Amino acid sequence: MDDRFAGIREFVTTVDRGSFTAAAETLGVTGSAVGKSISRLEVRLGVQLLHRTTRRIDLTTAGETFLLTCRRILEDLDQTEAFLSTGHEQPIGRLRVDLPTTFGRRHIVPVLLSLTERYPRLVLAVTLQDRAVDVVGEGVDLAVRIGALDAYPDLVARKLGEQKLVICGAPAYLARRGEPLRRDDLFAHDCLIGWRRNLQLGWLLANAESGNDAAYFDVRARHELTDGDTLLDACLSGYGLAQLPGWLAREGLRTGALREVLPDLSTTTPIHAIWQKTRHLQPKVKVAVDELTRLAALETSVFQP
Template sequence: MDRLQSMRVFAKVVEQGSFARAGDQLDISNAVVTRHVADLEQHLGTRLLNRSTRKLSLTETGQQYLDRVRHILSDIDDADAMAAQSARCPSGTLRIYCHPNFGQTALAPLLPVFAAAEPKVVLDVTLADRPVDLVEEGYDIGIFIDNQKIDSSMIARKLATSSVVLTAAPGYVSRKGEPMAPRDLSKHDCLNHSYEKVRHTWPVQCGGKPVEVPIVSRMVSNNNAVLREAAIAGLGVMMRPSFTLGDDIADGKLVRLLRDHCVGRLGVYMVYPSRRLLSAKVRAFTEFMAKSFPEPDADPWLKSL
């Protein structure tokens, strides 16, 4: 028995004062109406309606039950309307996870633009450099970069490609000289992320092929902000994704080195649990991000460097 449907049929019978008229309103047969009410009474173990050939009347229990049923049906209708509205109009809290490197430099300037376009959406943004389970942790959207593991059950939409480039402060270049070829990096002080795979060599592209160049680390850190401050202070050469460097190079705090060479490329991905029945707030954000990054295989930041 579909108890909810039986409740709706029961309430409609009382409203119309007739099984037949209730059936007409609900577009079901008189026999089906009768069966719903009978099943409901059997389930409850009590009579809800007194029936005669001329009229229907509620029993005392039936009246009490009807009052509660009407509240329940009203709450359900309100919930349905709210869900339908959220599917049509972006609103509510949008929980976003983002890798901190991308979040602080590339995503942050976009969020006020999205917020202005969607005033009913509250943004709840978390930046964290750790494994994240979007579903378990209740995120609507995740922004990941290539070196993060993405659950294969998720939908991953590529936003952009970021080149990893070499930079140093102008003062450092004046003091130590500018590397003219990848092998020259072995003679320089390097500011290095603590990933084991780049601790002792950097994979610089030479003629389209990666060459592992031995390097000496002047500083190693798992925090990119620490490395950035050290680079700006002139401590050494740093390799960073292009999306983190625009302002520092534009402001003259850092200069790009070995412009004809690239250390690597990172894909940036927008990740969410399902394509089906996306809420309006998620759909609005995914469309906004897709418009913000129209060429997924291009590096939109490199031209400014």
């Protein structure tokens, strides 16, 4: 009888290491043994898992689907073995995390890296982007999202805090163009937009006439910049007004390199950690969520508006 698990570890290790040779070094076998093992797995499944060329190995569509299941199998097995040998559940394996670009790079990645010092068998696979990934379909273990969330029955969300949005300009720009005193004055200004795919262009502004409700307001976009640090640099350099997260504008406001305008239009957006709903939360996800929750509770946390 064929072993249904034969070739799975070789397949996952080859994808992770990028070649048969590198996988062989990790597994302590020869490169040809790894290649033959994966070939036998493909024959048994009746599908091609990898595109092979002389320079690289890429996953096929079937390989991408199968990889998600294989990772779960191996991680569950490693987790159970660790529990049997130590009596404790340990965060083990590859933690796939998706984060907003600038916020994630500045504030979340350092936290996750510190976790790997405490838990050496925890391996990070972090993507930084400003599109909303399909957490379940793309095999993401944990994501941090800024902004209102849609309700998905197969996801769990934990609110970490809020992000305040402020409108800022460099003193030189305001001296040259004047300071806006009301919302409609923005039409006469160069505005820097943090562009995101499939999202409305404009700024999320509080509506003083209807309490603190916020709505998108179309402004005259002078430049569209996808990266938060680039948006900040353009604003500091006097290219226009920008609506910036408070944590990103804080230093410029403190030093006077930026000035806030139209403070009555400032609003906040929520920050959530989200993950797939399961019967048993994997230890690798739990420790990451617990650490983010602990930091969010601190008065000096970046999660506070």
